[in-house]
Amino acid sequence: MKIPNILTIGRIIIVPIFVLTFFIPGFFGDLIPFFIFILASFTDYLDGLLARLFKEESKLGELLDPIADKILVAAALVLLVMNQTIKNYEVIAAIIILTREILVSGLREFLAKGKIELQVTGLTKLKTFLQMLSIAILLTGDSGNRILNFQDYNAQTIGIILLWLSAFLTLYTGYGYLRKGIDHAINEDKREDI
Numbered sequence: 001m002k003i004p005n006i007l008t009i010g011r012i013i014i015v016p017i018f019v020l021t022f023f024i025p026g027f028f029g030d031l032i033p034f035f036i037f038i039l040a041s042f043t044d045y046l047d048g049l050l051a052r053l054f055k056e057e058s059k060l061g062e063l064l065d066p067i068a069d070k071i072l073v074a075a076a077l078v079l080l081v082m083n084q085t086i087k088n089y090e091v092i093a094a095i096i097i098l099t100r101e102i103l104v105s106g107l108r109e110f111l112a113k114g115k116i117e118l119q120v121t122g123l124t125k126l127k128t129f130l131q132m133l134s135i136a137i138l139l140t141g142d143s144g145n146r147i148l149n150f151q152d153y154n155a156q157t158i159g160i161i162l163l164w165l166s167a168f169l170t171l172y173t174g175y176g177y178l179r180k181g182i183d184h185a186i187n188e189d190k191r192e193d194i
Helices: 003-022 026-053 059-082 090-113 122-139 141-148 155-193
Strands: none
Touching: 003 026, 003 059, 026 059, 026 122, 026 141, 059 090, 059 122, 090 155, 122 141, 122 155, 141 155
């Protein structure tokens, strides 16, 4: 087991703990899930960095890393919708993010058969950063301004604005991936018809 894979597996294992701490009432019920989510998000960055730095990239890491990310994000969004931190039309932003995660998983599987990789772009990395940041801020709940000290701004409002921003980037980058998948499928169909 290489360190990047241990970090990825740790990120999967920490999700049930994250979910349980979400139900702790009061200030610590806001603080603990926030820090667990930040820690898990940091390991996402760290495992990729270490894998590239020490040339420890592996098929296991390639398989588990996106799964770990999707489980963490999906769990957080479902919890935030459930406790109505994300509510009304804001739920659309959460649905966009979750739909894109499912779409990209399917596309990766389809394109892998043709040995085509979906390249991670700078815009995709920005989308991921904004998504993680918005969720982290929203996890601070009623204690957000005490934890983050945004002065004159409401932490939850900032979190929702960032969630919408990441949802728009999600649509844009997701469309690029979908277009690539559709083009590949059309080309494969044309080859079969010849």
